[in-house]
Amino acid sequence: MYPTPIERWSPIGRSLYKASLPVSLCVWLLPLIAVLVTSVRSSSELMNGNYWGWPKHFALVENYRTVLFGSPMLHYFLNSCLITFPAVIGSIALAAMAGFALATYPFKGNHAILGTFVAGNFVPIQVLMIPVRELTLHLHLYNTVWGLVLFHVSFQTGFCTLFLRNFIKELPYELVEAARIEGANEWQLFYRIILPLIAPALAALAILVFTFVWNDYFWALCLTQGDDAAPVTVGVAALKGQWTTAWNLVSAGSLLAALPSVVLFFAMQKHFVAGLTFGATKG
Amino acid sequence: MSSAETRTSVSTGAPISTPHSPHGPSPVATLARSAPLARRRRRAAVLFLLPACTMFCLYVIYPIISSIVLSLYSWDGMSAKVFVGLANYQELLQTDTFYTALKNNLLWLVLFLLAPPIGLAFALYLNQKVRGIRLVKSLFFAPFVLSGVVVGLVFSWFYDPAFGLLKLLVGHGIPVLGDERYATFGVIFAALWPQIPFCMLLYLTNLTSINPEIIEAGRIEGATGWSLLWHVVLPQLRPATFMSVVLTIIGALRSFDLIAVMTGGGPFDSSTVLAYFMYDQAIKYFRYGYSAAIAVVLFLIMLVFIVYQLRRLLHTER
Numbered sequence: 001m002y003p004t005p006i007e008r009w010s011p012i013g014r015s016l017y018k019a020s021l022p023v024s025l026c027v028w029l030l031p032l033i034a035v036l037v038t039s040v041r042s043s044s045e046l047m048n049g050n051y052w053g054w055p056k057h058f059a060l061v062e063n064y065r066t067v068l069f070g071s072p073m074l075h076y077f078l079n080s081c082l083i084t085f086p087a088v089i090g091s092i093a094l095a096a097m098a099g100f101a102l103a104t105y106p107f108k109g110n111h112a113i114l115g116t117f118v119a120g121n122f123v124p125i126q127v128l129m130i131p132v133r134e135l136t137l138h139l140h141l142y143n144t145v146w147g148l149v150l151f152h153v154s155f156q157t158g159f160c161t162l163f164l165r166n167f168i169k170e171l172p173y174e175l176v177e178a179a180r181i182e183g184a185n186e187w188q189l190f191y192r193i194i195l196p197l198i199a200p201a202l203a204a205l206a207i208l209v210f211t212f213v214w215n216d217y218f219w220a221l222c223l224t225q226g227d228d229a230a231p232v233t234v235g236v237a238a239l240k241g242q243w244t245t246a247w248n249l250v251s252a253g254s255l256l257a258a259l260p261s262v263v264l265f266f267a268m269q270k271h272f273v274a275g276l277t278f279g280a281t282k283g
Numbered sequence: 284m285s286s287a288e289t290r291t292s293v294s295t296g297a298p299i300s301t302p303h304s305p306h307g308p309s310p311v312a313t314l315a316r317s318a319p320l321a322r323r324r325r326r327a328a329v330l331f332l333l334p335a336c337t338m339f340c341l342y343v344i345y346p347i348i349s350s351i352v353l354s355l356y357s358w359d360g361m362s363a364k365v366f367v368g369l370a371n372y373q374e375l376l377q378t379d380t381f382y383t384a385l386k387n388n389l390l391w392l393v394l395f396l397l398a399p400p401i402g403l404a405f406a407l408y409l410n411q412k413v414r415g416i417r418l419v420k421s422l423f424f425a426p427f428v429l430s431g432v433v434v435g436l437v438f439s440w441f442y443d444p445a446f447g448l449l450k451l452l453v454g455h456g457i458p459v460l461g462d463e464r465y466a467t468f469g470v471i472f473a474a475l476w477p478q479i480p481f482c483m484l485l486y487l488t489n490l491t492s493i494n495p496e497i498i499e500a501g502r503i504e505g506a507t508g509w510s511l512l513w514h515v516v517l518p519q520l521r522p523a524t525f526m527s528v529v530l531t532i533i534g535a536l537r538s539f540d541l542i543a544v545m546t547g548g549g550p551f552d553s554s555t556v557l558a559y560f561m562y563d564q565a566i567k568y569f570r571y572g573y574s575a576a577i578a579v580v581l582f583l584i585m586l587v588f589i590v591y592q593l594r595r596l597l598h599t600e601r
Contacts, residue, residue, distance in 0.1 A: 002407070002493065002498050002511070002515075002516050003407050003410060003411075005411065006412070017411065017413070018413060021413075021415075021416075021419055024408075025419055025423065028423060029422065029425070029426075030448065031437045031438060031441050031448070031476070032425070032437065034440075034441070034448050035437050035440070038440075094334050094335040094338060095335060097331040097335065098331060098332050098335035098336070100331055101327070101328045101331035101332045102332070104328075105325070105327070105328035107325060111597065113332065113336065114596075115597065116339070116344070117339065118592065118593060118596060119593055120339060120343040120344065122533060122585060122588065122592060123343065123347060123582065123585065123589070124536060124537060124558065124585050125537065126539070126558045126562065126577075126578045126581055127346070127347055127350045127575075127578040127579065127581065127582040128342070128343065128346040128347065128350070129346075129350075129561070129562070129565065129578065130346075130350060130353060130565055130571050130574065130575055131345065131346035131350055131353070132342060132346050134349075135341070135342070135345075135346070150342070151342055153338060154338035154341065154342030154343060155342060155343060157335050157338060157339055158339060158343065161335060186323070186324065186327035186331075187327070190331070214430070215429070215430030215431065215432075217430065217431055217432050217539075217540045217543070217544075218539050218540065218543075221543070221562075221566075222562075222566075233431075234432075236432050236433065237432050237436075237543075240436060240439075240544075247440060250436060250440075251436075251437075251440070254432075254433045254437065255433075257430065257433055258429050258430065261428045261429070261430070262428050262429070265421075265424075265425070265428045273484065273488070276481075276484065277484065277488045
């Protein structure tokens with residue numbers, strides 16, 4: 001093990017190390033802690049210049065209520081959900097099929113297709129911007145959640161396919177052969193045999209894709225206008241314009257926007273980390 | 284943090300982790316190409332691939348080609364496109380903002396590459412077994428999960444010259460984001476906050492899979508501290524180093540969200556990068572052809588890394 005395990009340290013070093021952990025954590029998360037404290041500060045206190053002292057009275061309920069009901073935050077939130085869930089399901093469904101095909105059938109051009117999926121993922125998204133915008137306009141999906149869903153499904157499919165293809169390749173091939181001998185057709189092979197086996201990979205991917213799509217800002221800017229289909233990232237940026245001085249409300253809004261991915265991360269940490277480090281080809 | 288699949292992938296380091304998988308071409312397919320079985324399987328392969336490939340072509344492949352073509356036209360999104368050849372690129376080469384953006388992109392690239400070594404330092408610091416370390420690790424990682432918009436807001440506020448935390452720490456307000464000299468540095472600093480824990484995670488995962496016997500052997504040979512790290516540990520961490528460097532480079536070239544939220548490219552375009560410059564020209568000035576030309580330049584820069592990554596992928600496959 002490296003570095004030297006703490007059990008072999010001197011007792012002083014050991015307690016110093018243990019003491020340093022919370023301190024370094026506080027320093028590291030200082031910006032976040034500051035936002036957290038500010039989000040429960042009352043406006044009058046901010047007005048009086050108490051930015052950094054401990055809040056005298058907590059305006060937690062008040063601030064979060066203002067953000068949730070005094071602004072279109074809930075609407076943005078709903079949009080984000082309407083974009084993220086179909087995008088996650090769609091990209092994983094497409095990728096599971098494509099990954100299965102690339103892992104199971106050794107046809108000519110197999111590697112070329114895989115390579116295209118990988119390369120597509122590294123492309124600077126700006127090079128896609130204008131044509132995707134035009135395409136979305138032509139499909140009459142501009143400024144709708146479906147315009148964003150279709151794009152995210154297509155773009156995330158590349159990464160997910162690579163990930164699932166590698167996962168399926170690691171399964172014992174005998175499974176496939178045995179199922180075929182048993183008389184399973186190709187669809188049953190995929191649906192009944194492979195799909196249950198790759199469930200953990202699907203979970204890991206779902207969480208990752210959820211985070212990527214939920215946090216997206218660029219495409220939301222490009223494919224929406226106004227509030228109709230704007231997700232929460234755009235909403236929070238708009239809050240900053242709306243309440244330029246009400247930082248307590250802006251920070252409450254930011255925290256609300258960040259909440260789903262943070263909660264998901266802490267709840268499904270193992271899957272998240274496995275996904276991130278397994279298919280670590282994601283930018 | 285150390286599930287089986289995680290370990291295998293990082294220890295081989297490549298996205299494709301089974302160079303010797305049992306999947307050869309199935310004998311049936313090679314023996315009888317026209318056999319109904321082979322044909323059925325080929326048809327199944329096509330059907331399984333069709334939806335993903337269609338969507339990918341429509342939303343990724345076609346737009347790339349379309350952008351390259353568009354960069355040779357002058358177009359405002361409404362009236363007819365006019366073919367102008369390389370005029371957009373020529374204009375680009377004569378624009379000061381283009382060089383500012385290029386310079387900032389380079390700055391991003393160089394400073395962003397601090398993330399892997401700092402991430403390694405964090406990983407080494409946290410790679411101990413004490414009570415609650417899992418929670419500490421996750422909390423350290425938390426900034427990575429935040430969206431760029433939130434990170435941008437958090438740091439705009441941190442820097443605020445009137446009441447920001449920075450003012451409190453330094454004693455007097457520095458308008459970091461309003462000053463041409465500091466704006467880019469301010470944004471990059473904010474961007475490192477989520478990038479460092481990502482590199483840290485890659486290293487932490489890799490650290491669980493290194494061979495303890497080699498480390499012990501190194502210790503017995505008398506290697507300590509830096510020399511142990513440099514000569515014995517780091518070579519075993521190469522997969523994580525590779526991944527974090529590649530992904531950090533791509534992240535640096537993609538930077539958009541933070542700039543859009545924190546400075547909007549300003550003041551006076553001083554903190555713009557190619558990605559933002561391109562967006563600005565399209566959305567604000569409707570110069571689609573010109574904007575496509577900027578995107579193509581960015582694409583060409585990135586192509587170096589794409590080709591490198593692909594070669595590696597195909598290499599591991601063979």
